[in-house]
Amino acid sequence: xxxxxxxxxxxxxxxxxxxxxxxxxxxxxxxxxxxxxxxxxxxxxxxxxxxxxxxxxxxxxxxxxxxxxxxxxxxxxxxxxxxxxxxxxxxxxxxxxxxxxxxxxxxxxxxxxxxxxxxxxxxxxxxxxxxxxxxxxxxxxxxxxxxxxxxxxxxxxxxxxxxxxxxxxxxxxxxxxxxxxxxxxxxxxxxxxxxxxxxxxxxxxxxxxxxxxxxxxxxxxxxx
Amino acid sequence: xxxxxxxxxxxxxxxxxxxxxxxxxxxxxxxxxxxxxxxxxxxxxxxxxxxxxxxxxxxxxxxxxxxxxxxxxxxxxxxxxxxxxxxxxxxxxxxxxxxxxxxxxxxxxxxxxxxxxxxxxxxxxxxxxxxxxxxxxxxxxxxxxxxxxxxxxxxxxxxxxxxxxxxxxxxxxxxxxxxxxxxxxxxxxxxxxxxxxxxxxxxxxxxxxxxxxxxxxxxxxxxx
DNA sequence: ATTTTCTCTGAATTATTGTTCACTTCTTGA
DNA sequence: TCAAGAAGTGAACAATAATTCAGAGAAAAT
Numbered sequence: 382x383x384x385x386x387x388x389x390x391x392x393x394x395x396x397x398x399x400x401x402x403x404x405x406x407x408x409x410x411x412x413x414x415x416x417x418x419x420x421x422x423x424x425x426x427x428x429x430x431x432x433x434x435x436x437x438x439x440x441x442x443x444x445x446x447x448x449x450x451x452x453x454x455x456x457x458x459x460x461x462x463x464x465x466x467x468x469x470x471x472x473x474x475x476x477x478x479x480x481x482x483x484x485x486x487x488x489x490x491x492x493x494x495x496x497x498x499x500x501x502x503x504x505x506x507x508x509x510x511x512x513x514x515x516x517x518x519x520x521x522x523x524x525x526x527x528x529x530x531x532x533x534x535x536x537x538x539x540x541x542x543x544x545x546x547x548x549x550x551x552x553x554x555x556x557x558x559x560x561x562x563x564x565x566x567x568x569x570x571x572x573x574x575x576x577x578x579x580x581x582x583x584x585x586x587x588x589x590x591x592x593x594x595x596x597x598x599x600x601x602x603x604x605x
Numbered sequence: 606x607x608x609x610x611x612x613x614x615x616x617x618x619x620x621x622x623x624x625x626x627x628x629x630x631x632x633x634x635x636x637x638x639x640x641x642x643x644x645x646x647x648x649x650x651x652x653x654x655x656x657x658x659x660x661x662x663x664x665x666x667x668x669x670x671x672x673x674x675x676x677x678x679x680x681x682x683x684x685x686x687x688x689x690x691x692x693x694x695x696x697x698x699x700x701x702x703x704x705x706x707x708x709x710x711x712x713x714x715x716x717x718x719x720x721x722x723x724x725x726x727x728x729x730x731x732x733x734x735x736x737x738x739x740x741x742x743x744x745x746x747x748x749x750x751x752x753x754x755x756x757x758x759x760x761x762x763x764x765x766x767x768x769x770x771x772x773x774x775x776x777x778x779x780x781x782x783x784x785x786x787x788x789x790x791x792x793x794x795x796x797x798x799x800x801x802x803x804x805x806x807x808x809x810x811x812x813x814x815x816x817x818x819x820x821x822x823x824x825x826x827x828x829x
Numbered sequence: 830a831t832t833t834t835c836t837c838t839g840a841a842t843t844a845t846t847g848t849t850c851a852c853t854t855c856t857t858g859a
Numbered sequence: 860t861c862a863a864g865a866a867g868t869g870a871a872c873a874a875t876a877a878t879t880c881a882g883a884g885a886a887a888a889t
Contacts, residue, residue, distance in 0.1 A: 383832065383834070383889070384887050390835090390885095419876075419878085431879075434877095435836070440878090496720055500722075501877085538774055544773060545770045545772060545774055545777060546766035546770035549765055550762055550766040550769055553769060555765050572762055576766050580800040580801070609856095611857070642846070643847060644846080644847090654870095655849075655870095656867055658849080659867075
């Protein structure tokens with residue numbers, strides 16, 4: 382055997398793989414999933430189209446990894462925000478607000494990951510991505526229920542509905558119209574968070590307080 | 606001129622047009638938008654592929670009409686339900702429940718109309734379809750606010766969020782798992798309606814009452 | 830320097846479907 | 860029955876992108 386993968390080569394290969402994924406992510410952030418096409422991605426990553434296939438068996442695999450990556454990022458942001466809240470209700474508010482801020486600050490990407498038509502089947506990874514976030518929110522709702530802050534309920538269904546509400550209100554086709562300046566964004570985040578908290582049974586007055594408390598740290602984190 | 610469209614021909618043409626649309630609708634109801642392809646639709650409608658193009662300029666137009674048709678049906682069902690309710694809060698509950706029941710009773714079709722990937726651009730008609738339903742819900746929320754039953758709010762955003770919640774919870778990819786038997790369906794409808802009402806500010810106890818009142822007529826209508 | 834093995838290239842291929850159009854069939858009114 | 864116009868047919872065409880692969884280029888060990 383006259384050839385062995387040297388450490389340097391291994392690093393280069395890994396770097397290329399990352400570059401391809403990053404190119405896909407940037408393309409998605411700019412033009413949605415429609416812009417995630419092999420040839421343009423290859424150009425962005427400074428490789429040939431064929432090379433992409435040395436790193437990902439198919440476009441579906443590439444997009445699946447992209448979805449998983451973005452989803453991991455979001456999930457960890459949610460956990461960080463919720464874990465640094467003082468109590469279960471605050472944690473829920475923080476989690477919801479974080480999802481809202483994240484979603485809103487990268488609308489095109491979020492839409493692409495969540496729901497935009499793609500020509501290959503990425504159902505499985507989209508499902509996994511949603512399930513992870515839904516589970517996280519559901520467990521936060523559950524904690525608040527166990528603490529006696531909320532009425533008993535189907536936490537799974539509630540979490541699903543909450544995310545649906547956030548996504549539709551913030552990145553759905555009807556959201557596009559008036560969501561450009563930071564002021565409106567901030568209002569929208571607070572409004573949907575309020576709706577979400579009331580939906581699971583937080584009283585109006587208390588919900589308003591939680592929304593305000595959650596808003597500042599979330600916006601600050603997003604800015605950084 | 607030795608040829609004129611006779612009444613009989615006009616009727617036959619209209620019937621064919623309807624047959625094509627119906628074929629598309631059935632295909633969508635069975636296999637989602639993915640199943641709406643010109644060649645299979647033509648077979649279902651007992652015409653040749655080319656004939657479809659004598660009635661619809663393009664696949665996009667065909668699907669757009671399909672979306673508009675389904676949307677019209679849903680909208681009129683919502684109005685009927687809401688208008689026969691005793692007050693603004695009941696009307697809102699009836700509207701929300703109707704959307705939920707409709708959506709749930711034709712999941713595949715609803716998913717296709719709302720969000721399933723399609724290879725042609727039907728953004729405009731999807732947008733119009735959603736806007737119509739959102740406007741209807743928003744006006745019902747507004748009526749309840751004006752009656753002093755709900756706190757003042759951004760009714761448009763609230764309506765959008767409500768529909769997002771319903772759709773995600775009932776036909777989204779995470780809903781598929783446990784929504785087969787009528788009992789579960791009924792529970793799900795009531796649960797999401799409850800969430801929706803609380804979201805816009807209805808007190809928990811009152812919301813539960815409204816949900817129960819709205820459920821029976823809506824389920825009955827759907828059964829007929 | 831050279832051989833071997835891996836990696837990269839990008840033009841050509843493939844696959845899928847919407848769309849067209851030359852031709853056939855049907856309808857109408859004389 | 861026949862001429863003129865309309866409607867219907869379906870095989871061929873077109874467009875889009877994903878995917879492949881034969882050859883070129885690098886890297887490693889001797």
